[in-house]
Amino acid sequence: MADLLELSRRMIDEGEGAGGGGLGPANRVNLELSEVGDGVAMVEAFSHVVAFDSGAGLVLFDASLGPFGPAVVGALRGWRTDPVDTLVYTHGHVDHVGGAAAVLADADERGHRRPSVVAHESVPARFDRYDLTHGYNSVINARQFGGTGLTGGDDDGRGFPRRWVRPTVTYHDRLQLHVGDLELALHHSRGETDDHTWTWVPSCRAACIGDLMVWVFPNAGNPQKVQRYPLDWARALREIAAHEPELLLPAHGLPIAGRERIHTVLDDVATALEVLVHQTLDMMNEGATLDEIVHSVAVPAHLLAKPYLAPTYDEPEFVVRNVWRMYGGWYDGNPARLKPPSDAAAGRELAALAGGADVLVRRALELADDGDFRLACHLVELAAAATPDDRAVHVARADVYGRRRHAEASLMAKGIYGWAERQSSARVEELG
Numbered sequence: 001m002a003d004l005l006e007l008s009r010r011m012i013d014e015g016e017g018a019g020g021g022g023l024g025p026a027n028r029v030n031l032e033l034s035e036v037g038d039g040v041a042m043v044e045a046f047s048h049v050v051a052f053d054s055g056a057g058l059v060l061f062d063a064s065l066g067p068f069g070p071a072v073v074g075a076l077r078g079w080r081t082d083p084v085d086t087l088v089y090t091h092g093h094v095d096h097v098g099g100a101a102a103v104l105a106d107a108d109e110r111g112h113r114r115p116s117v118v119a120h121e122s123v124p125a126r127f128d129r130y131d132l133t134h135g136y137n138s139v140i141n142a143r144q145f146g147g148t149g150l151t152g153g154d155d156d157g158r159g160f161p162r163r164w165v166r167p168t169v170t171y172h173d174r175l176q177l178h179v180g181d182l183e184l185a186l187h188h189s190r191g192e193t194d195d196h197t198w199t200w201v202p203s204c205r206a207a208c209i210g211d212l213m214v215w216v217f218p219n220a221g222n223p224q225k226v227q228r229y230p231l232d233w234a235r236a237l238r239e240i241a242a243h244e245p246e247l248l249l250p251a252h253g254l255p256i257a258g259r260e261r262i263h264t265v266l267d268d269v270a271t272a273l274e275v276l277v278h279q280t281l282d283m284m285n286e287g288a289t290l291d292e293i294v295h296s297v298a299v300p301a302h303l304l305a306k307p308y309l310a311p312t313y314d315e316p317e318f319v320v321r322n323v324w325r326m327y328g329g330w331y332d333g334n335p336a337r338l339k340p341p342s343d344a345a346a347g348r349e350l351a352a353l354a355g356g357a358d359v360l361v362r363r364a365l366e367l368a369d370d371g372d373f374r375l376a377c378h379l380v381e382l383a384a385a386a387t388p389d390d391r392a393v394h395v396a397r398a399d400v401y402g403r404r405r406h407a408e409a410s411l412m413a414k415g416i417y418g419w420a421e422r423q424s425s426a427r428v429e430e431l432g
Helices: 004-014 066-077 100-110 123-132 134-145 230-242 259-285 290-294 316-328 343-354 357-369 373-386 391-407 411-431
Strands: 033-037 040-043 049-053 058-061 084-088 116-120 169-171 174-179 182-189 196-201 206-210 247-250
Touching: 004 033, 004 259, 033 247, 040 066, 040 247, 049 066, 066 100, 084 100, 084 174, 116 123, 116 196, 123 134, 134 411, 169 174, 182 230, 196 230, 230 259, 230 316, 247 259, 259 290, 259 316, 290 316, 343 357, 343 373, 357 373, 357 391, 373 391, 391 411
Parallel strands: 058 084, 084 116, 116 169, 206 247
Antiparallel strands: 033 040, 040 049, 049 058, 174 182, 182 196, 196 206
8 A cells, every 4th residue: 555645745845756647646546545644544536535533433524426435435444443423525526425325325334323414505505506407517527527437427327416415514614523532623715616615633733625736737717617716716725824734635636744845735736826817817907808818828837847736637728717707707808709600600601711611621630730729620610510511521620629639738628629529520420
């Protein structure tokens, strides 16, 4: 069993194992339990489950995805057989709450009292929203993760969950809990979500921070999901750092030990978010359009080079768009896009002006050969909108998006471009 704290030390201090795609090398899903402190353990899953032995029952932070729940419980039971007194949701995302049913089932099987399930007061509203958008969430998770199975699943293992273990205890801003020898100070913060909880455990000088640090660039701009809150996120990181934790316990990635090391990591992540927000707002206040801002704002290269800030899941450009959405609405400053024509109408007109959709396709392929995928995708998409039943157009569209998928760094971009590639590949098959 690996020493997780030593692994994180080597990655942070020496750059060992840095890089990699997707969620990065620090985000492992092996369902193994490791002790990371006296009476503190972490099960590496998606998401992780952090456990504290209070002397009067276990306190768990998160429950992982539904399909991982039984294995997580099995790993915990190989460590301690005490009742689970309290389960804290760091937030209501599927990969943090889906395994809760397995925790309750374990309590029932052992004749234990079911644990209290504690969360911010906005978590139930999240579950309600998920129920209203079940089909949409199934689609975007399949697109984002490219069929990896990391969506939680219905009873048949597909799609998006329909059943939730709802909190039995909620709070508004702060909540103090006492379980056995443990004092737990729960704090609400907006960040990746509006319902995020981070918890200070003073006896261990530990902070359980959920997804406020995930060992890749912060998921603050996800193009397919609801609003994120990067400035509040940065403030939360600075508040956590002010407690001077000696042990940092994220829900994705490796735990981190050492006050100075933790302070550096939290400061770097907060600074990256603050740079994006303030640069974007400065340009908005000067009257810049979204297009101008997206192609101007950047995170300093020395921050992106950190092993815990690689843009391999989300990326800064998407965060900029989310900042615009938060402060500026959906109008991007281009009056032609206030009430635009349909994609099909625009595609047909431009294809006619160019001399046919095949002309757009040829130029798109030339641009792709030159590495200009932004313009190549734009042109091939217009061609497909103009002639949706043209097999040759879809062959080219699959080719362009396939090449762009390979050229991108972030999992989110790869997922969307891969989805488009598969769309046109399937259309090619249909058209014969």
